[in-house]
Amino acid sequence: MSLEIQKIAVIGGTGTLGSGLARRWARAGLSILVGSRDAAKANDFARSLPQQADGRPAEGASNGDATERADIIVLTVPFASQAEILEAIKPQLKGKILLDATVPLVPPKVARVQLPPEGSAALRAQNIAGEGVRVISGFHNVAADKLHKDAPIACDVLIFGDDVAAREIGIGLARKAGLRGLHGGPLANSAAAEALTSVLISINKRYGVDGAGLFITGIEQDRA
Amino acid sequence: MSLEIQKIAVIGGTGTLGSGLARRWARAGLSILVGSRDAAKANDFARSLPQQADGRPAEGASNGDATERADIIVLTVPFASQAEILEAIKPQLKGKILLDATVPLVPPKVARVQLPPEGSAALRAQNIAGEGVRVISGFHNVAADKLHKDAPIACDVLIFGDDVAAREIGIGLARKAGLRGLHGGPLANSAAAEALTSVLISINKRYGVDGAGLFITGIEQDRA
Numbered sequence: 044m045s046l047e048i049q050k051i052a053v054i055g056g057t058g059t060l061g062s063g064l065a066r067r068w069a070r071a072g073l074s075i076l077v078g079s080r081d082a083a084k085a086n087d088f089a090r091s092l093p094q095q096a097d098g099r100p101a102e103g104a105s106n107g108d109a110t111e112r113a114d115i116i117v118l119t120v121p122f123a124s125q126a127e128i129l130e131a132i133k134p135q136l137k138g139k140i141l142l143d144a145t146v147p148l149v150p151p152k153v154a155r156v157q158l159p160p161e162g163s164a165a166l167r168a169q170n171i172a173g174e175g176v177r178v179i180s181g182f183h184n185v186a187a188d189k190l191h192k193d194a195p196i197a198c199d200v201l202i203f204g205d206d207v208a209a210r211e212i213g214i215g216l217a218r219k220a221g222l223r224g225l226h227g228g229p230l231a232n233s234a235a236a237e238a239l240t241s242v243l244i245s246i247n248k249r250y251g252v253d254g255a256g257l258f259i260t261g262i263e264q265d266r267a
Numbered sequence: 268m269s270l271e272i273q274k275i276a277v278i279g280g281t282g283t284l285g286s287g288l289a290r291r292w293a294r295a296g297l298s299i300l301v302g303s304r305d306a307a308k309a310n311d312f313a314r315s316l317p318q319q320a321d322g323r324p325a326e327g328a329s330n331g332d333a334t335e336r337a338d339i340i341v342l343t344v345p346f347a348s349q350a351e352i353l354e355a356i357k358p359q360l361k362g363k364i365l366l367d368a369t370v371p372l373v374p375p376k377v378a379r380v381q382l383p384p385e386g387s388a389a390l391r392a393q394n395i396a397g398e399g400v401r402v403i404s405g406f407h408n409v410a411a412d413k414l415h416k417d418a419p420i421a422c423d424v425l426i427f428g429d430d431v432a433a434r435e436i437g438i439g440l441a442r443k444a445g446l447r448g449l450h451g452g453p454l455a456n457s458a459a460a461e462a463l464t465s466v467l468i469s470i471n472k473r474y475g476v477d478g479a480g481l482f483i484t485g486i487e488q489d490r491a
Binding site: 198 | 378379380421425449450451452453455456458459463465466469470471479480481482484486
């Protein structure tokens with residue numbers, strides 16, 4: 044099923060990452076549901092999005108309603124909220140695809156890798172969501188504020204997941220956001236990209252730059 | 268102290284990674300001691316290295332002897348041998364710098380991230396070596412066979428360690444090998460680069476390429 048005819052819920056969709064993705068995806072013609080704890084806030088933001096391909100405006104809803112009405116659910120919330128929000132939308136997630144973008148940053152030392160006991164935030168998401176949900180992960184390394192600007196973003200998006208067809212959807216979503224998505228392997232491999240975000244934050248501090256990213260080298264453009 | 272006047276032991280120096288680094292470093296004028304379980308084998312390989320800046324040939328020795336006689340010890344052995352070899356050279360390591368290049372690959376699933384209970388191979392190395400040893404890590408993501416060729420290598424080297432001065436030495440060693448070395452933060456962050464190697468192996472398989480690597484973007488050349 045092509046991305047164009049699926050409904051995509053962005054949970055935490057009023058945050059910097061979620062709103063940046065929602066804006067790019069809406070502009071690319073995808074059908075977006077903005078989810079938030081506060082449905083009114085979600086609606087306000089949704090009204091600011093570009094009109095969709097079907098001529099109707101993007102919509103906002105509570106996290107649970109957005110999940111219920113979507114085919115693909117993208118989770119863009121802080122690590123500290125991940126488990127609670129997943130538990131809350133778990134009944135509506137069943138049988139769907141969950142793209143988890145959670146990065147396990149533990150303040151105040153966000154420049155230090157601190158992976159959770161499960162091995163990664165993505166594996167935690169799969170544990171909570173249960174077997175009926177196809178979990179993929181991605182968008183860990185893109186500086187969220189860059190999604191709000193029009194300049195090209197020098198960063199690849201590694202997509203992880205045990206289901207290859209679901210991973211392909213994640214790669215399509217990266218492309219729709221103007222980024223190159225790449226298969227990064229099984230969900231267990233998400234630890235690499237999640238950990239790398241702390242390394243990139245460390246590099247930003249050390250070298251006084253804003254938004255270091257990564258390119259995977261050695262893949263000819265036509266293979267990816 | 269500049270790299271030129273220090274003695275560098277490459278433990279596991281007859282393997283693909285170790286011999287590639289030894290060759291590049293010797294060619295750059297550094298003083299190399301090739302360490303191996305088999306001193307004769309180490310000597311044979313050392314004799315094939317370019318003559319050093321001081322006009323004397325590189326030397327081979329047992330792992331323990333090489334460690335004893337060096338200032339900087341570079342560990343390039345398979346994950347399965349890391350702990351045993353570190354225990355063996357531990358008495359000679361004291362007060363020195365250990366650059367651990369171990370990647371925690373667990374056959375047969377080397378394309379799946381399987382970090383050790385300590386969090387990373389580098390943290391395991393620090394645990395074994397003890398507090399008197401300044402442990403840094405790096406060179407996890409460079410395809411070892413590319414070190415043996417003259418073509419430019421499209422891969423950055425992330426260097427991790429809790430001691431910034433020791434990290435600078437690792438960055439210098441990357442540069443001497445013809446690569447860009449970057450501060451990746453504390454030793455705990457080594458998990459990111461170690462895990463990324465399995466992702467790169469997964470990418471090699473998925474896209475049918477040989478030796479995918481990574482570039483960190485967003486750092487102007489003159490800052491790194």
